[in-house]
Amino acid sequence: MSSDIEELAREGMRQLTATMQVSPDLAARTFGRHRQHRVLRAGMALAAAGVVTAAAVITAVAHGPATKATPIAASALRTRLLAAIDTASGDILYTHGGPAPGGGTWQSPAYPQPGQEVHFRVLGLGSDGKVHKDLEYSFKMPTANPATSYTSNLDQGGLQLSGTAMAVDHFGHVWRQCHSNFILGFTLDAAGIRAEVANGQFTVIGRTELNGRQAIELKINVPPINEAPPHTTAARLWVDATTYLPMREFVRMSDGQQNVTDYIFLRPTPENLAKLRPVIPAGYTRAGCTQGTGPKPHTRGFPPPR
Amino acid sequence: MHHDEQRRTLERFVAERGDRLLRTAALLAGSRADGEDLLQSALERLLRHWRRIDGDPENYVRRTLYNLAADGWRRQRLWQRKAVLFEPAPPVDPATAVDLHDAVVRVLVRLPPRQRAVLVLRYFEQLSEAETAEALGCSVGTVKSATARGLARLREMTASADGAKAAAAKERS
Numbered sequence: 001m002s003s004d005i006e007e008l009a010r011e012g013m014r015q016l017t018a019t020m021q022v023s024p025d026l027a028a029r030t031f032g033r034h035r036q037h038r039v040l041r042a043g044m045a046l047a048a049a050g051v052v053t054a055a056a057v058i059t060a061v062a063h064g065p066a067t068k069a070t071p072i073a074a075s076a077l078r079t080r081l082l083a084a085i086d087t088a089s090g091d092i093l094y095t096h097g098g099p100a101p102g103g104g105t106w107q108s109p110a111y112p113q114p115g116q117e118v119h120f121r122v123l124g125l126g127s128d129g130k131v132h133k134d135l136e137y138s139f140k141m142p143t144a145n146p147a148t149s150y151t152s153n154l155d156q157g158g159l160q161l162s163g164t165a166m167a168v169d170h171f172g173h174v175w176r177q178c179h180s181n182f183i184l185g186f187t188l189d190a191a192g193i194r195a196e197v198a199n200g201q202f203t204v205i206g207r208t209e210l211n212g213r214q215a216i217e218l219k220i221n222v223p224p225i226n227e228a229p230p231h232t233t234a235a236r237l238w239v240d241a242t243t244y245l246p247m248r249e250f251v252r253m254s255d256g257q258q259n260v261t262d263y264i265f266l267r268p269t270p271e272n273l274a275k276l277r278p279v280i281p282a283g284y285t286r287a288g289c290t291q292g293t294g295p296k297p298h299t300r301g302f303p304p305p306r
Numbered sequence: 307m308h309h310d311e312q313r314r315t316l317e318r319f320v321a322e323r324g325d326r327l328l329r330t331a332a333l334l335a336g337s338r339a340d341g342e343d344l345l346q347s348a349l350e351r352l353l354r355h356w357r358r359i360d361g362d363p364e365n366y367v368r369r370t371l372y373n374l375a376a377d378g379w380r381r382q383r384l385w386q387r388k389a390v391l392f393e394p395a396p397p398v399d400p401a402t403a404v405d406l407h408d409a410v411v412r413v414l415v416r417l418p419p420r421q422r423a424v425l426v427l428r429y430f431e432q433l434s435e436a437e438t439a440e441a442l443g444c445s446v447g448t449v450k451s452a453t454a455r456g457l458a459r460l461r462e463m464t465a466s467a468d469g470a471k472a473a474a475a476k477e478r479s
Binding site: 003005006008009010012013014016017018020021022023026027028029030031033034035132133135160 | 309312313316317319320321324325327328329332333338339341342343345346349350353354409410411412425426428429430432456457460461464
């Protein structure tokens, strides 16, 4: 027998998705990427040895050999790391690690305080370098700031917000700017890292070099996770040995997937602040905030998977 | 299949079934944008294996969506990790639907991928516990426990939303 809460789940999901429609060019984009990947796969088969070498280089960067020649006291380092994030709290935090250079996220301020206006831009580029998504979320940090209750940067976030969302639709050649309620399904990086550091959830591995700069490599002590996989099994953080600001985070998941995220703190100059705004190409027009033309009949009863 | 024919077949398939598949993908991935990325990945696999698929290709795409989502597909790329659950679709009944949206979104965003997939398959796709277990390659016991945890979270969320509404009403009176 179906309970009220089950009916709520059913109806909630139906309402959430009732008006969603695929982008008109989804099939064309999929076909284009399929053909591109066929070419890539053929190339990879021919250059398998080269790929293995490249993979080894990536692994070496993610786990660069650290030296323990100069012992670093964790307590003194903790103080410097916290001070560095606090000092750079008004900067713009640029994070990247996507499939093509140039994409990533920009967040201002890097470590927002309650009541501060926050801007967050997501620029997603496909493997072909084309813009896949360009969005900006603007919101005021809640007074009861949930970001200060993060326990680590590995949390799933869940900050519930009310603000403005701006999105450029490159398929429809329109852009929208709408007031909305939304939830960030991730932590604000600087706040998450600060929480890890403040909690002492790290072990100093040693000094190393990253992107031509002296860095300190930290092992993030991943707490036991009582949830279904995949979940984080290992995490490393590299911080600049001079400024003590985060430079890179490496995360390995229980299913073997790995993510490398690079952090760059930018001064809030007019030029850098402009990076927080999505780019609206000439000729694009502003569209209304209601998506789609209304719910279509939702066919149920498709055959169960065989 | 010749390229042009394959392309036309895909276009027809997406035109006929794309919206339905997108809705499932969006719930599995956490947002419309990520859902379309997920659907595109599943459609690419369909193109790769179309010749070997026996029967309705929609079943294959759905199974692929479930497996990719349960395997934490979103964690593959940084910008896909940066998911923002943003639902501009107008609610059917503004008086009640806002709380419903809110509760469901808040539950979904906090669940790990496999648990989220279980709720979507059970209550959006309307699969039985056994069918859900088979689709996700896990035991019926895992489906039961994930469902119970997800529903408990939803119950908590809606209870706190009701409490807040009651407090606000009391304040106004």
